[in-house]
Amino acid sequence: MPVLARWYVRTSLFYLALGTLLGAIILWGKGAPIVGAWTLLAPHIALVMWGWLLLLTLGVAYWILPRWGQERRRVWLAVSAYVFLNAALWLVGLAPWLNAAWPNAAGGVLQSLGCLAFALHAWPRVRKSAYGR
DSSP states (O other), rough: OOOHHHHHHHHHHHHHHHHHHHHHHHHOOOOOOOOGGGGGGGHHHHHHIIIIHHHHHHHHEEEEEEEEBBBOHHHHHHHHHHHHHHHHHHHHHHHHHOOOHHHHHHHHHHHHHHHHHHHHHHGGGGGOSSSSO
């Protein structure tokens, strides 16, 4: 497995653990009131949906999609997607404590840029099957 794919998968597992921890705090707050527990709902959803599921999917896609020869081309796009998506997750995760609307908007823009960068990286690697016509 390539180094970048390992970074994607390991980071996704970190976000799974962090998102699960936030979910546990929210659930604990239902039984024994914890001040501000419900402010963790948006970061919990973002970490589990975009942090765990998206980064895991992109890491496996980077690893498994076919290559031209022995090298992966335009790796810088996959690296920039990784950076954009992680920056977006941290912005969205910290948004409740920053008490402003701009972190969510900036996080959405960075998520879009990250997905676009990965799509541009992976597009040439998806080709017609040699078996079907």
